[in-house]
Amino acid sequence: MKQPSIARLPRMLKLVLTRRAGFGVRLALVGAVFTLIAGFGEASAQAQTQLALKFKAGDTYQQKVTTRTISGGEVAGEQVKTTLQQEMLISTKVESLTEEGAGNLSQVIEQITLDIGLPKGKSIAYDSNQKEFSDPILASLHKTLGKLAGARFEFTTTTSGEILNFKMPAALTEMAKNQPGGGMMGDSLSEANLRRMFEDAGVSLPKEPVKKGDSWTRKASVKLPIGEVTSHLVFTYDGPENDTLERIVVSGDVEIAPAEKSPLSVKLNSTKLTGLTFFDRNLGRVDSSSMSQVLNVTVAAGGQTNDLTIESQVEMKIVPPKK
Template structure:
């Protein structure tokens, strides 16, 4: 009997819901074109569709994962939200102009360099995201005002000897990959298999170089394709978010020092609009040192460095991957060479714009 009553109650509820959702007959429209119906009391009124109530708060399982998640107090905390199997592009293009002067004469060098990588998430573990990083493209253009050298690994082998060697070298890197593990905040935890890339380049270039040139190539590869170089490029471009929650207008800093050189970079969270987080960037760099020529000439060398940087980064709210970023940098290095009462003053001023993705 109880089952019968329960079934009847459920049926009545369903019928009641259907009746509530059923639209009454339209008897006409008013001067605004709105539909008119007769309500339960017999009055002619403007038809208003019933509003279905939705749950405002979703269960944690139903919430969409995002990299920038909003807290109850309006602040946002960040963690990467990358998907297993997905590929994430990384393209960095730098245009730089460098002017060198000895006080009497000056020389200008312009350079444009392009590096393209692809990060694919192979696994997600307790340590973070395990990624396969593949080299996709290198391109470069250089000019000193009288001669120019350029190459692109997506293009044909250049005819000029200087460009040809650089093209072969970079072409040997393309298609190779190494492994990188980052934590949820983007800090690099581990890098492996880069030595395989270096070894392949040396093998392919061996027939074109003399033993002394091979040694120089080995030194260059150990610096340019080192674990530290790849770690630095990733973290400076993609992993500067704080672990603490931030609100719009909040600023945090990253300070680095090496020897007598230091840099202070400030980041300001400028809010989220249409699924894109904006971060303003500004900072300075400085340093100085002195030494005596190690070759025994007695020449004393004094150097100083001053620089500033500013830019903006736009970051995908869902994944945390940079959508686009622009950084402008100015740097001046001064050097004085002194032997007894004789002095030579040299300077190097560079301006560069770096664009990511």
């Protein structure tokens, strides 16, 4: 095996090896040098980083949240596929700070757009900025999504990303009470589900400093017409990406608790969930994030059973405010 050139060795080690010292002295010094080098390496490996949200009263920023979903499988002997792309533009303002350093935030959903691809080449496009719709499907969607667009939400976010004191507009609260639980939108306007939406657009951070490889968890649930879907997320600190961004790797699992009176029976066969978040340590907020999920399910309804694959991806990034 080729030995490394002495020119590549640290300067202190070269001095030790080239000086005419006794063998025992040289051996002791070499050991001391390597011990010193190893000590630096161990200290570096154990270096810890505090990941925490930062808030400054009056700060504003905008997030764009994009969700893409592809659902496909064999139904009644035919291969079918549907696609959906949803974009939400969310404006955030730090209204004030608590004594503990948490931020009292207000968020407004500025715009919602949907592009839905249906079987046999049909498609639907929705934009909440449009006020009137001749298509009955779009008109039905607008009854819900039109109320979300422009709605102002208030809540407190801790430095670890936990949402407290969530408040939603009174009009949405009233609509949620009157919304049929078995409808296509389920109880999507409920306080719990809307709170979950804002949590998903944010980040979960550990309360204690972490080193590369450390993990923490978060459990989140949402109620849909098919039942309650629960995500078990694992966040792992993966070290710095560059001088300002930190990498957080996301993995996890999903489970479905079927609804008792749902016309659909859904069995979850397998799941795959991965994600990556880039956290800006200087600004103390998420710069961008992405989450991918693949679900293989068996759906039974009306005496028919079908195996479906649902692929979804959610991306969030900070965007310049619209002028």
